[in-house]
Amino acid sequence: MPSPTRTATPGSPAWWSAHLPRASEKRRGRPARSFEQIVAAAADLVDDVGVSAFSMRALAARLNTSTATLYRHFAGRDELMVYVVDRLLGEVRASSRPRARRTWQDAARERLVALHDALGEHPNVLPLLAADVPIGPNGLAIREDTITMLIAFGFSVGLAARAYTTLAHYVIGFAAQQHAPGAPGPRQAAELRDYYRGLDAERFPSTVSAADALTTVPLQTEFLEGLQFILDGIERAAGRS
Amino acid sequence: MPSPTRTATPGSPAWWSAHLPRASEKRRGRPARSFEQIVAAAADLVDDVGVSAFSMRALAARLNTSTATLYRHFAGRDELMVYVVDRLLGEVRASSRPRARRTWQDAARERLVALHDALGEHPNVLPLLAADVPIGPNGLAIREDTITMLIAFGFSVGLAARAYTTLAHYVIGFAAQQHAPGAPGPRQAAELRDYYRGLDAERFPSTVSAADALTTVPLQTEFLEGLQFILDGIERAAGRS
DNA sequence: ACCTGAACACCGTTCAAGT
DNA sequence: ACCTGAACACCGTTCAAGT
Numbered sequence: 001m002p003s004p005t006r007t008a009t010p011g012s013p014a015w016w017s018a019h020l021p022r023a024s025e026k027r028r029g030r031p032a033r034s035f036e037q038i039v040a041a042a043a044d045l046v047d048d049v050g051v052s053a054f055s056m057r058a059l060a061a062r063l064n065t066s067t068a069t070l071y072r073h074f075a076g077r078d079e080l081m082v083y084v085v086d087r088l089l090g091e092v093r094a095s096s097r098p099r100a101r102r103t104w105q106d107a108a109r110e111r112l113v114a115l116h117d118a119l120g121e122h123p124n125v126l127p128l129l130a131a132d133v134p135i136g137p138n139g140l141a142i143r144e145d146t147i148t149m150l151i152a153f154g155f156s157v158g159l160a161a162r163a164y165t166t167l168a169h170y171v172i173g174f175a176a177q178q179h180a181p182g183a184p185g186p187r188q189a190a191e192l193r194d195y196y197r198g199l200d201a202e203r204f205p206s207t208v209s210a211a212d213a214l215t216t217v218p219l220q221t222e223f224l225e226g227l228q229f230i231l232d233g234i235e236r237a238a239g240r241s
Numbered sequence: 242m243p244s245p246t247r248t249a250t251p252g253s254p255a256w257w258s259a260h261l262p263r264a265s266e267k268r269r270g271r272p273a274r275s276f277e278q279i280v281a282a283a284a285d286l287v288d289d290v291g292v293s294a295f296s297m298r299a300l301a302a303r304l305n306t307s308t309a310t311l312y313r314h315f316a317g318r319d320e321l322m323v324y325v326v327d328r329l330l331g332e333v334r335a336s337s338r339p340r341a342r343r344t345w346q347d348a349a350r351e352r353l354v355a356l357h358d359a360l361g362e363h364p365n366v367l368p369l370l371a372a373d374v375p376i377g378p379n380g381l382a383i384r385e386d387t388i389t390m391l392i393a394f395g396f397s398v399g400l401a402a403r404a405y406t407t408l409a410h411y412v413i414g415f416a417a418q419q420h421a422p423g424a425p426g427p428r429q430a431a432e433l434r435d436y437y438r439g440l441d442a443e444r445f446p447s448t449v450s451a452a453d454a455l456t457t458v459p460l461q462t463e464f465l466e467g468l469q470f471i472l473d474g475i476e477r478a479a480g481r482s
Numbered sequence: 483a484c485c486t487g488a489a490c491a492c493c494g495t496t497c498a499a500g501t
Numbered sequence: 502a503c504c505t506g507a508a509c510a511c512c513g514t515t516c517a518a519g520t
Contacts, residue, residue, distance in 0.1 A: 486516100487516105487517100490513105
């Protein structure tokens, strides 16, 4: 009962095909509550201690149960992590209600900045998100909504799809890299700046002189600039077709 | 002797500050050979079995030694992985000798495509690369060379730094996401296409109709398109300043 | 001086045994 | 029917003991 298909790896298209009904439909009685409770507790635990320190034993302890009980609801740790990722994407959707915008760039920027911000709330989950194309129910919904928006602004289906893929790669890749070490606070930026400054000026002249520019641009600003580069590029591609 | 600073986390600026001499200078006698041999064997093992299946025990077995011997050369698994990443970046540098180009876009595109291609040769190392700004000797050299090139083409130091950061984020983030699941072959793309096609057309109309566009664009093409978006955006920013 | 077997304190996962 | 203690086969890391 825990898992209809034992063979498919959790998070893959084949796996989600078998699990979509389970995740989207309300499950009756106590099992459904357990399911959500466990995923919620797992998400909290990942937020608190990170992916590598997360353990089934620690999760069981938090829930005052045994690890064997967890395996009655989930095929294993990997499957549980897939649900943790989709839960995060569900939070992303809930936290941002995009309004109508005049231009596609404004509409796209609003959504992608909201996505980036929401991802930053759960830095410890980001490595999981970057490791696979998220195609759970909430990942699907975000993709669907954004592509629909682009088509409504006159994009061809093909360009809308390619634009979305590029933008999603950028946002997730950027967030995963920026929030990875732990705290992305200014302390780390200053540390990195001093490191660049202290390098051998003979071997690394450009890096030494660019030490400030490489480190003191606020993350949000850098993210917005890169995003604007991509939006402008897409605009150009849309104009040509 | 293994590690001058026990406190700094491997790969951080503080850690590299203490280890740069060690990594860049030729170390005398057998220890140097052991050091390189261990890193090379570790890189091979990660290539073969992936980051999560990599273990100090398996590495020791491959080298016909014991785990305790590994700890005489490295502070631990994390430190070893940092060297594996920098070794990959060393391979990237060795495999591409950029030639003189007429435009900055051509020069930048050549370098970043070469980086992307080289990263694709070691998909199992990519999760490690995405998790931290790579500031080891080879990461530094790649950053230095590219920023120097941009400055030579007339970029301000500031714009060169921001352009490099954005481009590096894009290439690494894209590669990490594309090569993550395992084999990125067309089989997986077809599986994902069928998954999108088979979704409920009422709830996901755009995704269903974009199923082909979302999955059948070759990875290399998609990468190049996104890269071009960013290059065009940077070009515009350069023109304005 | 250099190396290692064996230990310590953990993992993910499973299952016989309980209620 | 549901749950769990205890086990199995692993980890990363350390250290007393060997050569």
